[in-house]
Structure formats: structure tokens, C-alpha cells
Amino acid sequence: MTDVTATPPTQQRPWLDATLPVEERIDLLMTEMTLAEKVGQTHQVANIDPEADAGEIAAGRISSSLYASGPTGGNERDEGVLVGNIDAAQRHAVEGSRLGIPLLFGRDVIHGHRTVAPIPLGIAASFDPDVAEEIGEVAAREAVVDGVAWTFTPMVDISEEPRWGRVAESLGETPVLSGRLAASLVRGFQGDDPSDPDRLAACAKHFVGYGLAAGGRDYDTVSVGENTLRNLHLRPFRSAVDAGVLTVMAAFNDVDGIPMHAHEHLVREVLKGEWGFDGVVVADWNGIGQIVFQGVAADKREAAALAIRAGVDLDMVSGAYLEHLEGLVESGEVDLALVDDAVRRVLRLKFRLGLFERPYAARPGASNAPTSGSRAVALRAARAAHVLVKNDGVLPLGDAAGRVLLSGPFVDDGDALLGTWVLDGRGEEVVTPGAALRERLGDRVTVADGRFPDVTLMQARAADTSVLLLGEHRSRSGEAQSVVDIGLPPGQLELVRAVAAFGKPLVAVVYTGRPLDLTELLDLADAVLVVWHPGVEAGTALADVLLGDAEPHGRLPMTFPLSTGHIPTSTHQRPTGRLIRAEVDHEEGRYIDALTYPRLPFGFGLSYTTVDYGAPGLSSPTMTTDGSTTLTVTVTNTGGRPCREVVQLYFRDPVAQVTRPLVELTDWALVDLEPGQAREVTFDVQAEQTAYAGPDLTTRVDEGEIVLLTGPDVARLQPVSVTITSPKASS
Structure with missing residues (x-):
């Protein structure tokens, strides 16, 4: 961000005096604000247009903009962020509005910007807070070059529901693991001083209970008591708050019938009151408007009143606050103090980020393309995410492996290896498994995409060792990507069965955004590696681990159930009056047609030693x-x-x-x-x-x-x- 060059002196706008305490600067500014201008600070739009929205910006009716391809942008690409557009819009706010309040620009930078790291569930598999912090730091440094000042991560929803696509964005099933890694990501994004030009604001989401969506169906209802919330689901949010996270996002779901965007007890009383959180609570996409669909408000006017009373400070795209807050205050239905509290929090965020001192984003000559340094961070993270869940002595591959077949749809598809919620990473910047193994093994490896299973079988027959790249495309996980079956995608097990029938060493590499049913695969393959969606260094990391140049040391951050029918299976299990012990599961288990306990429990992972x-x-x-x-x-x-x-x-x-x-x-x-x-x-x-x-x-x-x-x-x-x-x- 560049310094302001055309703003009035601090005598005319005393809140621009950076030597004053932040709260005093906020007081000075709010004293000058009209009710309409205050309401404007609670309104966020999507994909602001500096020309079409110039009048609204100058009138102080827009506070913030996020850049997104849509409400479920995790698997939808857009044209990226244009710094020129950001600065053009910012100029209308800083130089064209009465008070010169800068705009705040956000974007989903979930697990990397240009240098894409493993998905958050893969980061969790590392069990390494230092890796998480480095990923956040690199992502922030790259994102600010594009004008991004705010990202909507980390996601700390606790879930034992692998059918839910958003577990890919989570940091594991336990509150201690999720909370500790979330705190590290917050430190990585925000640093010690979030006004540092190379840092941005983080956001803990989705407050709270979103991981409990019924049946794993995204956006569904949640039935849970407050005791369970406090002992499980609220804990990683508290860790993020204690780490200084600047913003928290409300969840789409209800909790026992009360939509979280209208949940005064949990948002205003617990988060803001009991915990002392003084940052911004932002709505999720149209979250305030959706209160109407959830049946507790007749229209957006009622929804706006419920949300502001609950403690939601910034309305993401619904327009409910902009359209109705001023009238609600003037009619006496909403206390002005509630609006003032929301505005104070939004302004506090902007002051903390240094936007009043450096509102403009342009950095002439700056680049955020992956560098050797950023790639080193991504490689370290990808290696640490590799979880070896079976090895009958096949790995690492040595000379005895002979001729190797590397086959599967992921061999040279860089984009598929990036994972969900990647808006700015580029598939052509990914080191693919095919490229990495060709470089390492030369003529010893046959690389094929496996489009024709009959050809794959012929290649496997000719090879001494087969390495099959299996699992989910990145678009199968993420927001609105729930499934009813956590098995491998159709056709993959059939191929594995046929290759295994040759009786030669078989290695299965599983790319996934969720725990999968790997029961049969574990029986068929001689070695199984779970590698998630690893990011730009996917191929290098895989080659290092397969060939023994790096040791697999990832551990499962979520339990892998024996089957879809075993959901939920997790460390959340509490004692019952008739507890099933693992040692007698084969005799006294609760299922008449299957065992109960998983083969791949939480924390499991092998190495190349004992x-x-x-x-x-x-x-x-x-x-x-x-x-x-x-x-x-x-x-x-x-x-x-x-x-x-x-x-x-x-x-x-x-x-x-x-x-x-x-x-x-x-x-x-x-x-x-x-x-x-x-x-x-x-x-x-x-x-x-x-x-x-x-x-x-x-x-x-x-x-x-x-x-x-x-x-x-x-x-x-x-x-x-x-x-x-x-x-x-x-x-």
C-alpha cells in the first residue's frame, strides 16, 4: 500500500493523526459522522466497480468489498483482483468522500495465494504450528501485492462428518489441534503488527456449530446444546481470539432453532462480552438476508434488526443494513448504541490495518509469483502432510522397484492438485507427479493418465511396480460439495482390484479433501499414502517421499471411518452405559454386519522406521x-x-x-x-x-x-x- 498523497491535513481531519491512540481517533471520527454515514460503514459489497459504484462510495454508503466469483467461490474461478480497480475505488473513498474513510478489500486466501500450500486439512496433518505460521506469512505477503487487506480464514469448525465438503477447509476434529494451528495461521497472516504492509487481517469462521450440519449437508440445521458447544466447538474460536484474530465470521446454520446471524447470546454475550472480543463480526455471504429464509424474520428489515442486536457488525452483500438500519434507529426499534458499537469495530479494524495511513495498494514492479523461498515453504508443508497409512515394505522405492508405472488422472493435472478454495493459484505453476518422477527416474518410469483402464492394465503388467494416483478431484470438496458416499470415486477400486491381481508391488496414492472409506484399498495395495491436495509442490513432495529422500511424518487429523455407515466415528465419542471396547469389538460390537472401530484412527501415521x-x-x-x-x-x-x-x-x-x-x-x-x-x-x-x-x-x-x-x-x-x-x- 502506498502512502496518501492528496488528503486534507490533520487539522481538518484530526483522526488522521497517527500519533493519537486508536480509540481516540475513532472517537474523533465518529463525532463527525451522520447516521447514514455510520450505516454505510456496516455495508459490504461484492466485486466493487470503481465506475458504477463511484457515487455510492463518495456518499460513504460502502465500507468494504470482497472479491469473489460468487457465494460458493471455492471451486469457481474469477478474473482475479485488479489493483488498478482497487485503487480507483479507494480514491473515491479517500479523496472524494466527505470524511475520507478508506475501503477495506477482502478475498478468500485460504491456503495460499499464488504459492498454494496443502489444503487446511493437509496442514493439520502436519501437526506443525510452525508450518501453519509460515504458510500464513507467505500467503499474506503475496496477497497484499494484489491489494487484499483481509482474508476469510482460518476455518475452525469442528466436525466428525466427512460427507461435508468443507472438512477440507478445517484443521482437524479436535479442538486443541484446530485451535493451536488456527492461532499459528493468525500470527502468520497478521504478524505482530497487522498494520505492517506485508500483513493482512485474518478471520476465524464460522461461528459456531457449522461443522454439525445435519447429514453432512452444507447449510443444514444444527441441533446441539451449549455444553457441547463450550466443551468442543467454541474452543478453537477462543484460541483464535486469544491469538488476536481481528475478525470472526458468523455461521450460516442455526443452533437449536436460532440462526447464528441472529444469535444474541452466542455472538454478543459470549464472543463479545464473555471473551472480550473487540474485533469485527462479519456476516457470511447474504447471511443476514438468509434469516428470512430460515423463518425467523418476515423480511430483510426484521432480519437487519435481529442481526444488529445479535452483534453482527458488517453485512456481507445482503444490503439489509444499508436499506433498513437508518430507519430502524429513527423509529426507535434499534438502539443507536448498537450501530455505534458495530461502526466502532469496523473503524477499529481499518485503523489497526493502517488503511488511513496507506490506503492505496499499488506496488509498482512488485510480483507475487512463486519464488524459490515461497516454494520451499510449500514443499515443507506438502511433505509434512503426507500420511503413510500402510507399508508392507514396498516403500521407499529403491532399485528393487525396477520398472515403475505412475498412472492416474493426477499425473500431470496441476490444477487438480491445488485443492478447493484456490482463486489465484495457477495449475501451470504446479510441479506435477509426472514431471517430478520423470526427472528422478528417467526411463525407469512410465507416466500415464489412466484414461483407458485396459491400457493401464497392459502397462501394469509390463511394469515391476505400479503407483496408482487415486482419489477426488479438487472440485469434489469445499463449499456446497457434500457427498452421500465417502468411497473412492466410481471406477477406481475396480481398477485397483485388477492391478492387484497381477501380484506385483502396488502403491496407492490418495488425493482427497476428506476422510475416505479406504477399507478395501488397504487390503489390496501394498502401500497407501494419503496426501490430500498438496498444492504447487505436489510432485516434488511425492517424489521425495516415494523415493525416500524425505520421511513421511504426517498424521491423520480426522478419523477415517470404516464406511459411510460408520459415520460419525471420531475422538468425540463419550462413554455410554454399554461401552464397546476395541478388544471385544469382534464379539460385542454394535453392528451385526461390521466391526465398529476404525482401522485408521485419529493421529495415525507410519514412517519408514519403527x-x-x-x-x-x-x-x-x-x-x-x-x-x-x-x-x-x-x-x-x-x-x-x-x-x-x-x-x-x-x-x-x-x-x-x-x-x-x-x-x-x-x-x-x-x-x-x-x-x-x-x-x-x-x-x-x-x-x-x-x-x-x-x-x-x-x-x-x-x-x-x-x-x-x-x-x-x-x-x-x-x-x-x-x-x-x-x-x-x-x-
């Missing part, structure tokens, strides 16, 4: 409700290759005032191990990590036994117990 876990120990068998203990576990690389182990820490609360999960992730550590190396891993366990919302919805830490469990995934854990006591009892 790691042994010792029994966990504690520095003290007790801790007070405000105290801590140290858990120690020794992990040993017993194989011949280095690895990065994701050492996971869970806990179980056997007796509480509400039923709690059977096990709950509370921490993890990334541990690098050389062959034969043993390392002692320590966790500082705070009693407050076991806190939960009780029947009265207040947060509490109970006295009594807590079982701490460590291991490589949720299904292979070793326990040790600690007793929580009152501070008085220990004194």
Missing part, C-alpha cells in the same frame, strides 16, 4: 487444581532410518459432572530421531488442561483422578494416573 514407546512417568502423582506435573516418556527409533515422530498426549476424566470424551488430545511433540536414538520427551501438564464446562456452563477443574495417556495415535496409548487435589489439601 519407534518404541516406554511407559510414561510423572514427576509427581498429584497436582493441585492450579498446579502442574511433568510427564516423561522415552521414545526410541528401533529402525534403520531417521524419522520425525508425533508423540501424542491424551487424557481421560473418569468421573466428572458431565460425560466427557473417552480420550481427548491435549498436547503433542514433534521429535526427530536418528536410527537407534532414544529421546526423553517431557510434557508440562497443567491442571487447567483438564478444564471443562460443567452443567452450569461455567469452567471448572475437578479434583480426583485424571488418566494421562501417551502414544503414537489414539488407538495405541499407555496410561498413567495423576490425582488433582485442592490447593488447601496440599498446603
Whole structure:
């Protein structure tokens, strides 16, 4: 953003004095604003036109614009963002309006801008907060070149519903993983100072419960109590707020009959009041207008009144605020203080971003094309996202692999490898698997797109090892992309069966935006890699892992159910009066036609070596409700290759005032191990990590036994117990 060159001096507009505190600048500006100008600051349009909208901008009737291809822009391309248009529109606001309030421009920069990283679910598979922060930083640095000052990510909706297409945008099924990675993304996008010209505002979405959409059907209703919301779904939002996220987006769904865009208790009382969030709550696309469709408002006038009372500050594209807020205030139906609160928050955001000092976006000569540095970040992330879920000794591919067939629709389709919600990445900038393996293996590899299965079978017969690239096209996941069957797309398993029948080594690489039913594939293939949609370095990362130049160290951030009929299956499971134990699932399971427990549980992932876990120990068998203990576990690389182990820490609360999960992730550590190396891993366990919302919805830490469990995934854990006591009892 370039500096202002044609604005009145601060004597005429004292709020332009950057030496004053932000709140004082807001006071000075709001004192001068008319009600109509205040209402204008609550109105966001889509794809602002600097010519057609010039009059509205100059009149102060537009506050913000997002650039999007439509309401479900995740899989719809547009013409991109034109900096010239942004600055032309901005000039009308800064130099042509009475008060000179700059516009705020937003765009969905979800997992990269030009340098596209893995989808968020793939980022979550890394379990690496540093990777998440680097991705956010690179994305911000590239997006600001195009004039973007605000992005609508991270998505922290918790879901155990893989039929829902938007799990691709999520950061996993557990609140600790999602919350910690969300905080890292916020730091990456916003930095220490969001007014830095290379940073932009982040947005935690969708507040709240969107991941519970009935049947995995996008936009559907949600039935959930506040206790479950507080103990599960609200937690990653709180992590993002604590990390300083500047904006939060309301969810499309209702919660027990109250649309979130009209939910005064959760938005105004909990988010803004209880948590002290002082940023902007923005509507989702036409979210305020959709209150009418949800049946709690007769028209947009009533919808506007409900939304402003609930605490939604900025109306995305519905026009309800612009059309009706002024009249609602003048009639006394809406308190002016509610509008003032919304306007103050919007202005605070603009001041925090430095828009009053640097409203213009143009950076002559600047480029945001992928660089060696940005590609290095994307490659690190893509490698870290690779999850090896089966390996019968086939991987890594060495000389014994002989002639290799690399076949499937993803071999040279760069665009398909980018994943959902990529608006500015370019397929031609993707390193494809075909290109990477041709470079590494030369004449040893046959690369084919698999269009004709009969040809693929002939090629597989001629090869010594087959590597099949399977899974979903990127357009099968994302917004409005729900499915009723989480199996592989039609025809793929039939091909795998035929290739497997040759009895030669078979490697399956699965590209996906959701957990899939891989049950039969695990039986047929000798090795299976889940790689999500990896982004611009997809091919390089795959070649590195297949050939052993990099170790697979991703872990599953969501449970992979045995089948569609097993949904929901996740770590959200709470104890019942007749609990099924894994060891007797084959005899006492709840299904008469299938086992219950998944083969691919949360946190699961293999490496090219073996790691042994010792029994966990504690520095003290007790801790007070405000105290801590140290858990120690020794992990040993017993194989011949280095690895990065994701050492996971869970806990179980056997007796509480509400039923709690059977096990709950509370921490993890990334541990690098050389062959034969043993390392002692320590966790500082705070009693407050076991806190939960009780029947009265207040947060509490109970006295009594807590079982701490460590291991490589949720299904292979070793326990040790600690007793929580009152501070008085220990004194």
C-alpha cells in the first residue's frame, strides 16, 4: 500500500493523526459522522466497480468489498483482483468522500495465494504450528501485492462428518489441534503488527456449530446444546481470539432453532462480552438476508434488526443494513448504541490495518509469483502432510522397484492438485507427479493418465511396480460439495482390484479433501499414502517421499471411518452405559454386519522406521487444581532410518459432572530421531488442561483422578494416573 498523497491535513481531519491512540481517533471520527454515514460503514459489497459504484462510495454508503466469483467461490474461478480497480475505488473513498474513510478489500486466501500450500486439512496433518505460521506469512505477503487487506480464514469448525465438503477447509476434529494451528495461521497472516504492509487481517469462521450440519449437508440445521458447544466447538474460536484474530465470521446454520446471524447470546454475550472480543463480526455471504429464509424474520428489515442486536457488525452483500438500519434507529426499534458499537469495530479494524495511513495498494514492479523461498515453504508443508497409512515394505522405492508405472488422472493435472478454495493459484505453476518422477527416474518410469483402464492394465503388467494416483478431484470438496458416499470415486477400486491381481508391488496414492472409506484399498495395495491436495509442490513432495529422500511424518487429523455407515466415528465419542471396547469389538460390537472401530484412527501415521514407546512417568502423582506435573516418556527409533515422530498426549476424566470424551488430545511433540536414538520427551501438564464446562456452563477443574495417556495415535496409548487435589489439601 502506498502512502496518501492528496488528503486534507490533520487539522481538518484530526483522526488522521497517527500519533493519537486508536480509540481516540475513532472517537474523533465518529463525532463527525451522520447516521447514514455510520450505516454505510456496516455495508459490504461484492466485486466493487470503481465506475458504477463511484457515487455510492463518495456518499460513504460502502465500507468494504470482497472479491469473489460468487457465494460458493471455492471451486469457481474469477478474473482475479485488479489493483488498478482497487485503487480507483479507494480514491473515491479517500479523496472524494466527505470524511475520507478508506475501503477495506477482502478475498478468500485460504491456503495460499499464488504459492498454494496443502489444503487446511493437509496442514493439520502436519501437526506443525510452525508450518501453519509460515504458510500464513507467505500467503499474506503475496496477497497484499494484489491489494487484499483481509482474508476469510482460518476455518475452525469442528466436525466428525466427512460427507461435508468443507472438512477440507478445517484443521482437524479436535479442538486443541484446530485451535493451536488456527492461532499459528493468525500470527502468520497478521504478524505482530497487522498494520505492517506485508500483513493482512485474518478471520476465524464460522461461528459456531457449522461443522454439525445435519447429514453432512452444507447449510443444514444444527441441533446441539451449549455444553457441547463450550466443551468442543467454541474452543478453537477462543484460541483464535486469544491469538488476536481481528475478525470472526458468523455461521450460516442455526443452533437449536436460532440462526447464528441472529444469535444474541452466542455472538454478543459470549464472543463479545464473555471473551472480550473487540474485533469485527462479519456476516457470511447474504447471511443476514438468509434469516428470512430460515423463518425467523418476515423480511430483510426484521432480519437487519435481529442481526444488529445479535452483534453482527458488517453485512456481507445482503444490503439489509444499508436499506433498513437508518430507519430502524429513527423509529426507535434499534438502539443507536448498537450501530455505534458495530461502526466502532469496523473503524477499529481499518485503523489497526493502517488503511488511513496507506490506503492505496499499488506496488509498482512488485510480483507475487512463486519464488524459490515461497516454494520451499510449500514443499515443507506438502511433505509434512503426507500420511503413510500402510507399508508392507514396498516403500521407499529403491532399485528393487525396477520398472515403475505412475498412472492416474493426477499425473500431470496441476490444477487438480491445488485443492478447493484456490482463486489465484495457477495449475501451470504446479510441479506435477509426472514431471517430478520423470526427472528422478528417467526411463525407469512410465507416466500415464489412466484414461483407458485396459491400457493401464497392459502397462501394469509390463511394469515391476505400479503407483496408482487415486482419489477426488479438487472440485469434489469445499463449499456446497457434500457427498452421500465417502468411497473412492466410481471406477477406481475396480481398477485397483485388477492391478492387484497381477501380484506385483502396488502403491496407492490418495488425493482427497476428506476422510475416505479406504477399507478395501488397504487390503489390496501394498502401500497407501494419503496426501490430500498438496498444492504447487505436489510432485516434488511425492517424489521425495516415494523415493525416500524425505520421511513421511504426517498424521491423520480426522478419523477415517470404516464406511459411510460408520459415520460419525471420531475422538468425540463419550462413554455410554454399554461401552464397546476395541478388544471385544469382534464379539460385542454394535453392528451385526461390521466391526465398529476404525482401522485408521485419529493421529495415525507410519514412517519408514519403527519407534518404541516406554511407559510414561510423572514427576509427581498429584497436582493441585492450579498446579502442574511433568510427564516423561522415552521414545526410541528401533529402525534403520531417521524419522520425525508425533508423540501424542491424551487424557481421560473418569468421573466428572458431565460425560466427557473417552480420550481427548491435549498436547503433542514433534521429535526427530536418528536410527537407534532414544529421546526423553517431557510434557508440562497443567491442571487447567483438564478444564471443562460443567452443567452450569461455567469452567471448572475437578479434583480426583485424571488418566494421562501417551502414544503414537489414539488407538495405541499407555496410561498413567495423576490425582488433582485442592490447593488447601496440599498446603
